[in-house]
Amino acid sequence: MIAELGLAALWLAAALALLQCVLAGLGLTQSRDDLLSGVRPVAVCQALLCALAFLCLILLFLRSDMSVLLVAMNSHSAKPWLYKFAGAWGNHEGSMLLWVTVMGVAGAGVALLERTLKRDTHMATLGAQALISLGFYAFLLFSSNPFERLAPPAADGQGLNPLLQDPGLAFHPPTLYFGYVGLSVAFSFAVGALVTRTVDAAFARAMRPWVLTAWVMLTIGIVAGSYWAYYELGWGGWWFWDPVENASLMPWLAATALLHSVTVLATRDALRAWTVMLAVIAFSMSMVGTFLVRSGILTSVHAFAVDPERGSFILALLAIYIGGALALFGARVGTVREGKQFEAMSRETWLVVNNLLLTVILGVVLIGTLYPLMTEAFGHKVSVGPPYFNRIAGPLALMLMLAMMAGPLTRWRRDKPGLVAERLIWPALAMAGIAAALGVASWGKIGLLPFLGLVVAGGVALGSIVPLGKRNLRRTPLFVWGMVIAHMGCAVSLAGMAADSAFTTEKLAAMKPGDNVEAAGWSVTFSSVAPVAGENWSAMQADMIAQRGGAEALLNPQNRFFSDPPTTTTESAILTRWDGQLYIVLGDALDDGRWQVRIWWKPFVTLIWLGGLMIAAGGVLTIIGRERRGWLLKLRKIHAGDWG
Amino acid sequence: MAKTGAMKSKHQRLILAIIALVAVVAAGLLAASALKDEAAYFYAPDDVKTKGVEPGKAIRLGGMVVAGSLKKAADGVTITFDVTDGKATVPATFTGIAPDLFREGSGVVAEGAFDETGTFVATELLAKHDERYMPRELEGMNYNAATHEMKADR
Known part of the structure; x- marks a missing residue:
């Protein structure tokens, strides 16, 4: 029943998205206020239905309903409840349902909270948002139905990839998706403003909080993902330039550029066309990232099991939306009036430098990520790894940092080079x-x-x-x-x-209980190793005593074995001190009773x-600082009984 | 005055557009030059034998770990093994903790370079994370542990 309810809710939400598009489209072209007044309620209902479908899926996972194909493929009744819960989006279909849910909720947010935008632009924005949602609803319903039944039901599920069985799963994908999909709002704003020819400072002020919110979420999602990879994979690295990491970095780079250019537009009414272009690019990068990760064109822990049909579906959506937006941009860019002037030495110039550098980094990362795919099409297998990315992105990022130092110390519009140098x-x-x-x-x-x-x-x-x-x-x-x-x-x-890559100390040793190694001022003693068991795993756990300057601490790295699916993982043990982290990984047992042990001291990591x-x-403070007045005004209105 | 303002306006927009264009071209050139140096090509053992790889050049070597070839050195953290694609076999060595699913008869992609003696010194081993994860380069390869034969349906 729950599965059918979820599916019905999803179909209804899709129908409402279609209705939302039609209402906005017809209402705007025929100037029919009665049609336009329906757009906002429909947007809210669509979000509620979509959220209901998502809740149904979570419920199915929590109840381990093995008559649902997705649950049987990706869950197991013996899993701790947190991973049943988070497991709902730890797979392809569930993550796409999360995607459309976030998109619907963001649309409802725009419908309910946006007050400063001109009505027509607002309606065009909501129409565009529904149009994007529609494509992803179609994708879900026609090629990735999360509620598909399995007959007869499975005895038990196949389990969740143990690498994903970590509290990080409850946190990293939702924040990242809020960021990814939040950028769809910026995209819709851009489309809305192009349609109604209202690219100006007021439009930028209306768009800014949405861009900032998406950017904050994206930032948190990337930070969480990076830390998760750092402690879970046991390789001691925090960024691998893996294509899926790049897929999250690219929208972030575009969003960072966008939030700076949107500030220029809001404050100084300059960089109009460019800001609209960036808004289109930012969400396009989100979709490119989704395509890379979800199409199965890359293999990684994020790719789950996928079939090529889905890849072509996402590619088609990508072509339609990005192509459509760029065509609209091309057709309307002539009507976007030139913004205000600024001198060569001004804060605007530094922000242009910021935007150019971010765009160049984005381009370089995009080329590096896509290059292996392109060469493979011609029969060459190539991998592009950290040497490439570090060599180019590193120096560019340092230049960007220098611009960041000078920008805030330079006045808007016009400044004297001498004064800037003095500061x-x-x-x-x-x-x-x-x-x-x-x-x-x-x-x-x-x-x-x-x-x-x-x-x-x-x-x-x-x-x-x-x-x-x-x-x-x-x-x-x-x-x-x-x-x-x-x-x-x-x-x-x-x-x-910089400190991590400059000063990290690494020790690799085969140790038996009682052995001791010295590393970077630490003395680590391998005191014993013993089996331990968890809810759905068993492990060999070592007791490692780390000493430095008289203080002692116990670390417990594990070598974990999961039975569903049968997998071994290494659980690193990390000791955090003010000046860095001691990171210990327990490897394999050798025949002579020794164990492989890898120890890192990572200063200031x-x-x-x-x-x-x-x-x-900083992003959160900026949102509060910029929007507080609007919120207070709104509260006062509500108190006065005006819900407008 | 108004006229010069408009002139200047066109001018500034043009300058910004040109700068953006130059930046995009620069990004492309930068990427191209770095890709030329840094892109690591994927080699199967047979490619190594037929095309040859100069020592010290960073590449990815992919194939199956030959059954019975995996040996641990006395230090406990160095392993040696042979990688095959069914047509040719090359010796490899790795110091570190091998990934959980690295074992004889299973697929591996190793990053590293050949030394002067023709042994592949791996700096990193990528093995399957789980049954559903397979390095892309190894897709469609099946290794028969008994006969050391490999089928590649490419």
């Missing part, structure tokens, strides 16, 4: 100081890129607080704090990346994710 004195001195100190302490021991990374991180960290220097801190607007904290977060994260969270927190 940059302290950050420049900091960089020179760090460079000199590092040069003396570890010349030749660390690579050029980590060296420059540490130097630039110091400069940006200092530079990011300079804008606060002449302000009364209490009266500083929240969005300025947001910018300062986000930029500081970039510096913190960069420092963590935690700064990578701390910085990422600061970036997201």
Whole structure:
């Protein structure tokens, strides 16, 4: 029953999405207010139905209903409840249902909360949003039905990939999807504004909170995914330039560029056409990412089991939406009026530099990700890995950081180069100081890129607080704090990346109980190893005692065996200290009673994710700072009984 | 005054468009030059024998781990094994903790380079994560552990 209810809700939601498109389309072309007044309620109902379908799927997973094909393929009754719950989106169909649910909810949000946009643009935006949803509904219903029945029911499920059986699964995909799909709102706004020819500063102010929200979610999703890969895969790395990681990075790069250009448009009414273009690119990158991950064209832990039909379906959707939006852009770009002027030395210029660098990085990552697919079509198997990405993206990212240091210290519209240079004195001195100190302490021991990374991180960290220097801190607007904290977060994260790659110590040894190894000031003793059991796994667990400066800590790395499906995973043990992490992995047992042990000391590696969270927190502060007044006004209206 | 403003306006838009174009072209050129140096080509053992790979060049080597060839060195963390594609076999070595599903008779993709003696020194091993995960390069390969024969339906 639940499965049928879910499916019915999904069909109804799809029908409502179609209705939403038609109402908006006809209402706008024939100027019929009666039709247009239906768009917002329909958008809300569509979201509710879609959420209902998603709830049904979660319920089916929680109840381990093995008469549903998807549950039987991806779940198991012996799984802890958290993984039954999160397992609902730990597979292809479920994740696509999450996708349309988020898209519907975002559309309902635009219908309910958006108040500043002109009505026609608002309606066109909702129509565009429904049109995108429609394609993904069709994809779900015709090629990836999550509610398909299995007759006769399976005795038990095939289980969930053990690598996914981690609390990270409850967190990483939903936040990432909110980010991915949240960008669809920016896309719809762009389409709406092009249709009604209203690309201006007011449009940018209306779009900004949606872009920021999607960007914050995307940032959190990427940070969570990176930390998850770091501790779960046991390779000690936090970013592998894997195509699926690139698939999340590309929309983030575009969204970062977009949120800066949208600020230029909102504040200075410049960069109009470019901002619209970026909004189209950002969501296009989300769809390209989904295509790469979900089509089965790449193999990874994210790809699940997929068939080529789905790949062609997503590719078709991609071509229709991106092609359609670009065609609309081409047809209407002539009607977008030129924005306001600015001088060569102005904050606008730095933001243009920011946008160009982000776009170039995006292009380089996109080419590197797609290149293996293109060469394979011609019969060559090629892999493009970290050497390529680090070599290009590294220097470009450092240049971007330098622009980020100068941008906030330059006035809008016009500034004097001399004055800007004067404000940059302290950050420049900091960089020179760090460079000199590092040069003396570890010349030749660390690579050029980590060296420059540490130097630039110091400069940006200092530079990011300079804008606060002449302000009364209490009266500083929240969005300025947001910018300062986000930029500081970039510096913190960069420092963590550079410190990790410059100073990590690695020890690889075969140890028997009682053995001891020394690594980077730590003394690690392998005291014993014994079997332990969990809810749906058994493991060999080692007791490792780590000592440094008299303090002692116990670490328990495991070698875990899951029976459904039969898989072994290594569970790393991580000890966090203020100055870094001790990371221990237990490998295989050798015939002579020794065990393979891999130990890393990673100085300041935690700064990578701390910085990422600061970036997201900066985004949240900016949203609050910018939108608080609107919210207060709205609250007052509601109190006055006006629900308008 | 208004006229010069309009002129300047056209001008600035043009300049920005040109800069954007230059940036895009620069990105393409950068990517192309780096791809030329850094893209690691995938080789099966037979490709290695027929085309030859110079020592020290980073490549990916893919095939099946020959049954009975996997040996552990005395240090406990170095392994040696042979990789085959049914037509040719090359020796390989790896220091580190092999992935959970790395075993004899199963598929492997190794990243690394050949040394002067013709042994492949792997810096990283990618093996199947689970039954449904297979390195793309190995799709459609089946290895018979008894006869050391490999079928590739390519």
